[in-house]
Amino acid sequence: MNKSPHTLIIGAGIGGLTAGALLLKAGHRVTVLEAHVYPGGSAGTFYHKKYRFDAGATLAGGFSPGGPHARVAEALELTWPIHPVDPAWVVHLPDGRTVTQWTNPQQWQAERQAAFPGTEPFWQKLEMLAELAWDISSRPFPWPPESLHDIYTLARAIRPSTLRALPYLLRTIGSLAPNDDPMFRAFLDAQLLISAQTTSQQANALYGSAALDLPRRGVNHVRGGIGALADTLVNWIRQNGGEVLFRQQVTQIEMKNGRAAAIHTNKGLYLKADNILANLTPWALRDLLGENAPSQLAREVRQREATWGAFTLYLGVDAAKLPQTGPDHHQIIVDGERPLGEGNSVFVSLSDPEDASRAPAGHRAMTLSTHTEIAPWWQLRHGDKGAYHARRDDYTQRLLNAAEIALSGLRSAIQLTLPGTPVTFEFYTRRPSGMVGGFPQKSLLQARGPATGIENVWLVGDSIFPGQSTAGVTLGAMRVADLVQRVRWLERPFRLWQPNPSQPNTA
Numbered sequence: 001m002n003k004s005p006h007t008l009i010i011g012a013g014i015g016g017l018t019a020g021a022l023l024l025k026a027g028h029r030v031t032v033l034e035a036h037v038y039p040g041g042s043a044g045t046f047y048h049k050k051y052r053f054d055a056g057a058t059l060a061g062g063f064s065p066g067g068p069h070a071r072v073a074e075a076l077e078l079t080w081p082i083h084p085v086d087p088a089w090v091v092h093l094p095d096g097r098t099v100t101q102w103t104n105p106q107q108w109q110a111e112r113q114a115a116f117p118g119t120e121p122f123w124q125k126l127e128m129l130a131e132l133a134w135d136i137s138s139r140p141f142p143w144p145p146e147s148l149h150d151i152y153t154l155a156r157a158i159r160p161s162t163l164r165a166l167p168y169l170l171r172t173i174g175s176l177a178p179n180d181d182p183m184f185r186a187f188l189d190a191q192l193l194i195s196a197q198t199t200s201q202q203a204n205a206l207y208g209s210a211a212l213d214l215p216r217r218g219v220n221h222v223r224g225g226i227g228a229l230a231d232t233l234v235n236w237i238r239q240n241g242g243e244v245l246f247r248q249q250v251t252q253i254e255m256k257n258g259r260a261a262a263i264h265t266n267k268g269l270y271l272k273a274d275n276i277l278a279n280l281t282p283w284a285l286r287d288l289l290g291e292n293a294p295s296q297l298a299r300e301v302r303q304r305e306a307t308w309g310a311f312t313l314y315l316g317v318d319a320a321k322l323p324q325t326g327p328d329h330h331q332i333i334v335d336g337e338r339p340l341g342e343g344n345s346v347f348v349s350l351s352d353p354e355d356a357s358r359a360p361a362g363h364r365a366m367t368l369s370t371h372t373e374i375a376p377w378w379q380l381r382h383g384d385k386g387a388y389h390a391r392r393d394d395y396t397q398r399l400l401n402a403a404e405i406a407l408s409g410l411r412s413a414i415q416l417t418l419p420g421t422p423v424t425f426e427f428y429t430r431r432p433s434g435m436v437g438g439f440p441q442k443s444l445l446q447a448r449g450p451a452t453g454i455e456n457v458w459l460v461g462d463s464i465f466p467g468q469s470t471a472g473v474t475l476g477a478m479r480v481a482d483l484v485q486r487v488r489w490l491e492r493p494f495r496l497w498q499p500n501p502s503q504p505n506t507a
C-alpha cells in the first residue's frame with residue numbers, strides 16, 4: 001500500500017493545479033477534483049461554435065526568468081505554450097490620447113515621458129520598488145506569516161537591499177504619485193484596478209509598484225488560449241501519476257477529530273484525504289464545511305465585504321473588418337470624471353491572429369471585460385428577470401461603445417456575441433456570487449494567508465496573498481505546496497493578527 005500522504009485538491013484553477021503538481025513532484029499522492037468539464041476556472045478557455053474564448057484572464061505574465069511560471073516550469077521540467085507580445089497593451093485615455101505599454105524598457109520610458117511630462121521621478125521610484133518587490137518574491141516569502149517557520153523563512157529571505165522597502169510598507173501608490181494631471185491619475189487607476197483590484201488612493205505602494213511594472217516584465221500569448229496553461233498542468237499531473245477528475249463537484253468536507261478526513265462529490269464519489277487544498281474563496285470553503293466551519297472562518301465570511309465581479313463579452317469577429325494593424329490588447333477609459341468599472345473602463349483582448357485553434361479561418365475570438373459590483377445583478381436576477389436582461393443588454397452596449405474607441409468598425413465585424421455577468425461566473429467557476437479577482441491589495445497588514453483554522457486544510461488561489469492573476473496565484477501555490485510538505489507541530493498555524501475583513505471595493 002502506498003504510504004505517501006494523499007492530498008486532495010478541490011478545484012482545477014491555476015492555484016490548485018500548480019500546488020498539486022508541485023506536491024506530486026514532492027512525493028504526495030494527488031487527486032484534483034474539478035466541478036467543470038475543463039480546467040482553468042477564471043483563467044480557462046471555453047469552446048463555443050468553433051471559437052475558443054478566454055473566460056476571464058487574457059494577459060499571461062510571470063514567464064520571464066525568475067517569474068513564478070518560469071520557476072514552476074523549471075521545477076517540473078515542463079514547457080509552457082507561450083510566445084511574447086510587445087507592446088503588452090495600449091491604454092486609451094478619455095481625452096483621446098493613447099499610451100502604449102511597451103515591454104521594451106527604453107521604449108516605455110520614452111512613451112511615458114511623452115505622455116506624462118514631469119512624472120519621471122515617480123516612475124524611477126516605482127521601478128526601484130518594483131525591483132525590490134520582484135526580488136523579494138523570487139525567494140520563499142510566506143506573507144502574511146502564520147507560523148514560527150514562516151517567520152524564520154521571512155527572516156532568511158531579507159537582504160540588506162530589502163530594507164529599502166521599509167519606508168514604503170504602509171504607503172499607497174496615490175501618496176507617491178503626482179496629483180496635478182487627471183489623465184495621469186486615470187491611467188494609474190485603470191492599471192491598478194485590473195492588477196490590485198483597487199485604485200491609486202488605496203493600492204499599497206509595494207504591491208502596486210509590482211503591478212504597474214507588469215508590462216515591463218513581459219506579457220505573452222498562450223497557444224490555444226490561456227486555458228492551455230491549465231491544460232499543461234493537467235497533462236503533467238496525469239503523466240506523473242496524479243489524478244485530475246472532471247465533473248466532480250465537491251459538496252462536503254467531512255471532519256473527524258477536528259481534522260478534515262474525506263470529501264463527498266455530487267457524483268457520489270467519497271475520497272479520504274490526509275490533506276485538502278481548497279482552490280476556493282473563503283465563502284465557498286465555509287459552505288463545504290457547513291456547521292464544522294471553524295468560528296474564525298465563519299466570522300471572516302460574515303464580516304468581509306463583497307469583492308468585485310466581472311461583466312464580460314465574448315465576441316466572434318470577422319478579422320477583415322477590423323483595423324489590420326495594431327496591438328491585440330487594449331484598455332479603454334471612457335470618462336475620466338466617473339468611477340472606473342461598470343463599463344467606464346474596459347479591457348479588450350483579441351486572440352492571436354497566428355493561432356488557428358482560436359477561431360475559424362479569417363476570424364478572431366475576443367474577450368471584453370469590466371469590473372462590476374455583484375449586488376445589483378443578483379437583486380435583479382432574483383427580483384426582476386426582465387430588468388436583469390435589460391441591464392445585461394445595457395452593459396453589452398457600454399462595452400461595445402468602449403471597444404469601438406480602440407477598434408473602429410468593431411460592431412460591423414461581430415458574428416457572435418455572448419455576455420457574461422456575475423451570475424454566469426458563479427455558474428461556471430463556482431465562485432459564490434461570481435466574486436472574482438481576490439481581495440483588493442490595500443494594506444500588507446491585512447493580507448490573507450492560506451490558513452483556514454483546520455490544520456490539514458489550506459486555501460490556495462487568488463483569495464490568498466499575493467492575490468489575483470495566474471502569476472499571483474502561482475506564487476501562493478508555491479507557498480502552500482511548501483507548507484503542506486512541512487507540517488510539524490512547530491509550524492501549526494497561528495494568527496499573528498486577525499486580518500481586518502472590511503475592505504470596501506470602492507474605486
Ligand SMILES: Cc1cc2nc3c(=O)[nH]c(=O)nc-3n(C[C@H](O)[C@H](O)[C@H](O)COP(=O)(O)OP(=O)(O)OC[C@H]3O[C@@H](n4cnc5c(N)ncnc54)[C@H](O)[C@@H]3O)c2cc1C
Nearest residue numbers: 011013015035041042056057058059250430461462469470
Ligand atoms: C474578467 C477577468 C479578467 C482577468 N484578467 C486577468 C489577466 O488578464 N491576467 C491574469 O493573470 N489574471 C487575470 N484575471 C485573474 C485570474 O484569472 C485569476 O486570479 C486566477 O485565474 C484565479 O485562479 P484560482 O487558482 O484562484 O482559481 P479559479 O480560477 O477560481 O478556479 C477555481 C476552480 O475550482 C473549481 N471549483 C470551484 N468549486 C468547486 C467544487 N466545490 N468542487 C470542484 N471544483 C470546484 C472551479 O470550477 C474552477 O475551475 C482575470 C480574472 C477575471 C475574472
